[in-house]
Amino acid sequence: MSIVRGFSAMRRPSFSVFLSTLIPGLGQFYIGQRARGVGILLTVLVAGLLVAWYGVWLWTVAPLVVWLWGIWDTTGEAPRSIFVPSAAILIMSYGIGWRVAKINFFALTQNLDRAAVVLGPMLRPDLVGARVERQRAFVTIEVPCSENPPSGQRTDAGLALGASAGCGQVGDEINVLGSGFWPNTESELWWEDAIGEKQHLLENGRIIVVETDAEGSFSKAIVIPQMRSGTGQEANLDQPLPERFAVIQERPIGGFEITKNGMRVLSGILETLSLALVATTLSLFGALPLGFLAARNLMDRSAASLAIYYGVRTVLSYLRSIEPIIMAIVFVVIVGLGPFAGMLAIMLHSVAALGKLYSEGIESIDPGPIEAVQATGAGWSEVVRYGVIPQAIPSFIAYTLYRWDINVRSSIIIGFVGGGGIGAWLFQWIILADYRAVGASFIAIVFVVMVLDYGSARLRERIV
Amino acid sequence: MNQIMLNVEHLCKVYPNGVQALDDVSFSISEGEFLVIVGLSGSGKSTLLRCINRLVEPTSGRIEWYGADILSFQAAELGLIRRQIGMIFQQFNLVKRSSVMTNVLAGRLGYVPPWVSLLGLWPKVERARALRALERLGLADKARSRADALSGGQQQRVGIARALMQEPKLILADEPVASLDPVLAHSILGHLEQLNREEHITILCSLHFLDLVHRYASRVIALKDGRLMFDGPAQDIDRARFKEIYGEEAVDVHATRVDA
Numbered sequence: 001m002s003i004v005r006g007f008s009a010m011r012r013p014s015f016s017v018f019l020s021t022l023i024p025g026l027g028q029f030y031i032g033q034r035a036r037g038v039g040i041l042l043t044v045l046v047a048g049l050l051v052a053w054y055g056v057w058l059w060t061v062a063p064l065v066v067w068l069w070g071i072w073d074t075t076g077e078a079p080r081s082i083f084v085p086s087a088a089i090l091i092m093s094y095g096i097g098w099r100v101a102k103i104n105f106f107a108l109t110q111n112l113d114r115a116a117v118v119l120g121p122m123l124r125p126d127l128v129g130a131r132v133e134r135q136r137a138f139v140t141i142e143v144p145c146s147e148n149p150p151s152g153q154r155t156d157a158g159l160a161l162g163a164s165a166g167c168g169q170v171g172d173e174i175n176v177l178g179s180g181f182w183p184n185t186e187s188e189l190w191w192e193d194a195i196g197e198k199q200h201l202l203e204n205g206r207i208i209v210v211e212t213d214a215e216g217s218f219s220k221a222i223v224i225p226q227m228r229s230g231t232g233q234e235a236n237l238d239q240p241l242p243e244r245f246a247v248i249q250e251r252p253i254g255g256f257e258i259t260k261n262g263m264r265v266l267s268g269i270l271e272t273l274s275l276a277l278v279a280t281t282l283s284l285f286g287a288l289p290l291g292f293l294a295a296r297n298l299m300d301r302s303a304a305s306l307a308i309y310y311g312v313r314t315v316l317s318y319l320r321s322i323e324p325i326i327m328a329i330v331f332v333v334i335v336g337l338g339p340f341a342g343m344l345a346i347m348l349h350s351v352a353a354l355g356k357l358y359s360e361g362i363e364s365i366d367p368g369p370i371e372a373v374q375a376t377g378a379g380w381s382e383v384v385r386y387g388v389i390p391q392a393i394p395s396f397i398a399y400t401l402y403r404w405d406i407n408v409r410s411s412i413i414i415g416f417v418g419g420g421g422i423g424a425w426l427f428q429w430i431i432l433a434d435y436r437a438v439g440a441s442f443i444a445i446v447f448v449v450m451v452l453d454y455g456s457a458r459l460r461e462r463i464v
Numbered sequence: 465m466n467q468i469m470l471n472v473e474h475l476c477k478v479y480p481n482g483v484q485a486l487d488d489v490s491f492s493i494s495e496g497e498f499l500v501i502v503g504l505s506g507s508g509k510s511t512l513l514r515c516i517n518r519l520v521e522p523t524s525g526r527i528e529w530y531g532a533d534i535l536s537f538q539a540a541e542l543g544l545i546r547r548q549i550g551m552i553f554q555q556f557n558l559v560k561r562s563s564v565m566t567n568v569l570a571g572r573l574g575y576v577p578p579w580v581s582l583l584g585l586w587p588k589v590e591r592a593r594a595l596r597a598l599e600r601l602g603l604a605d606k607a608r609s610r611a612d613a614l615s616g617g618q619q620q621r622v623g624i625a626r627a628l629m630q631e632p633k634l635i636l637a638d639e640p641v642a643s644l645d646p647v648l649a650h651s652i653l654g655h656l657e658q659l660n661r662e663e664h665i666t667i668l669c670s671l672h673f674l675d676l677v678h679r680y681a682s683r684v685i686a687l688k689d690g691r692l693m694f695d696g697p698a699q700d701i702d703r704a705r706f707k708e709i710y711g712e713e714a715v716d717v718h719a720t721r722v723d724a
Contacts, residue, residue, distance in 0.1 A: 368557035372623075375517055376630055377547030377574025378581075379539070385582050386570045390562045 027074035062092035122439035142167035146240035193227035268422030283350035291358025319352035342419025361395030475525035503687035547574025550627025554639035560612035571629030637669035
């Protein structure tokens with residue numbers, strides 16, 4: 001009895017206060033609240049290390065608050081509320097998060113002009129345009145001049161172009177005259193090099209557009225641009241090569257048509273949809289068997305089957321934790337750019353995700369019928385066929401539809417790393433700053449995702 | 465004296481969570497008996513029934529089926545024993561989304577080869593057998609219905625039809641009327657009694673109501689906390705015994721009598 005009394009007397013608050021002052025959490029450990037003590041120690045240590053790492057000493061307050069609170073906590077009859085230390089740690093984490101994420105809301109308002117450049121074209125999506133006809137004419141200009149330069153005159157199909165010189169240096173100004181073109185029509189002026197690379201002719205950094213007069217003629221002074229880059233052996237700037245000055249005219253002929261980019265959007269979205277469909281369907285072949293092997297209620301019969309269960313579970317969660325976009329990068333390396341790589345990535349991820357979902361569907365079925373079928377003397381496969389599958393089918397269908405829905409979205413993203421579909425186009429258009437085409441793809445994506453969302457939700461409602 | 469069918473000796477079951485469901489239970493069943501097990505919920509009735517066809521693995525003890533040690537059997541042999549022992553359940557345990565026909569045919573899984581049943585290629589003989597079983601229970605017109613479209617009493621009769629498909633020597637009935645309206649209890653137990661008399665199928669049935677026990681049982685065993693408390697003819701269970709088995713607070717509730 002006296003030993004017990006002595007022991008409890010030794011556990012007086014002042015001693016635990018002393019211990020907690022020495023090492024955070026030691027006092028709690030001493031009075032038997034071990035988990036709490038370890039928690040306090042770890043919190044103070046981790047918070048302290050974070051402060052040291054980011055080197056902002058103001059935040060030392062947070063671990064200190066936890067430490068002091070830990071001392072105060074040991075003096076009470078019952079454990080005290082953890083509100084204060086939690087708040088201190090939260091505020092500290094918030095401060096660190098703010099700094100790490102480099103949050104700068106002013107950047108959003110400072111760059112409104114840039115936003116306008118991006119968002120403006122997106123509001124005029126390049127999906128449908130007026131139907132137009134085009135005509136084109138060119139004249140050869142040699143750059144730089146050789147001993148025997150071309151004439152600088154050419155007439156073809158009634159379109160006449162004449163240059164003030166048939167050759168010139170990069171940077172020379174030449175006058176061009178055109179006649180026989182469509183009258184009163186805006187015309188684009190282009191320059192092509194000897195291998196067919198072309199670019200708009202510029203004046204003060206802006207694209208030149210000339211309008212023909214009532215007779216279909218125009219004249220313009222242009223500067224020969226530098227097309228060859230000047231690096232590499234083939235780019236010999238001194239070698240005379242035939243380049244071209246070209247004029248392109250377009251005029252509406254009534255009605256509307258899907259633009260070139262519009263067609264790309266359509267074919268891209270179809271490719272994305274079928275990619276997701278094929279990937280989802282193929283993934284069933286892996287996901288269905290794995291789903292059964294990963295269902296605990298089917299696999300708890302023996303040590304061997306439990307080992308399979310844990311093995312399959314581990315592989316599934318490993319695969320599932322790798323995002324399809326990362327798998328796609330790997331597959332692009334293996335099978336090359338294109339939809340096939342994207343399909344493989346989505347398929348593999350779906351096998352893992354669906355396998356898990358199926359196994360959960362199986363685990364949530366009523367065990368009664370399984371018992372009843374077992375009692376008839378049926379073997380494992382027959383129990384699965386007659387006791388499990390009929391019960392699990394609605395959840396299988398629901399999960400598969402849900403997965404297809406997800407796969408369409410992720411196959412859009414997968415195009416960004418070379419996985420084909422609309423994502424591949426979208427990525428190019430973003431890089432080329434063709435925001436009208438980006439706008440068009442957004443319309444297509446939003447439409448498809450909305451239809452899919454609504455459709456698969458309705459379908460699931462009906463089945464389940 | 466009828467031949468002894470099942471002999472249970474010193475049966476014990478301890479669940480992994482430490483609950484001792486059965487504690488040294490010994491009894492035997494002869495062919496043709498209608499043996500009723502009584503006892504409170506949790507007294508081990510369900511565990512005992514499930515030990516017999518090894519849906520639950522006993523911890524120790526011995527179960528003999530016509531002298532053969534059931535507990536020593538591996539999967540394949542166990543299937544051959546199980547198919548001779550039909551089972552019906554408190555919750556009927558039909559596959560709700562499957563048709564009545566499919567549920568009844570499932571009772572035949574211990575007989576047909578797996579490739580036949582896995583592909584669903586049930587021979588005509590088996591379909592005819594299933595229809596006869598349903599006819600016998602007055603459900604021939606429900607063969608194509610989904611199981612969950614049936615009432616509770618009808619579902620339990622489908623359960624009996626499924627057990628019949630096994631051509632069983634013994635039917636284990638785990639609280640077959642506990643989930644049904646009392647008025648339906650006599651209908652279900654009447655079917656079991658008929659099978660017992662006409663087909664000489666032995667019945668091992670757990671029940672709750674004393675009046676049902678008196679009406680149907682040829683013999684009664686009682687379990688309390690996993691121990692065998694009583695083994696004898698039904699008429700020996702009087703009020704005093706009943707209180708002993710169910711505890712002092714128990715009230716002798718009667719299932720509504722159809723003929724009353």
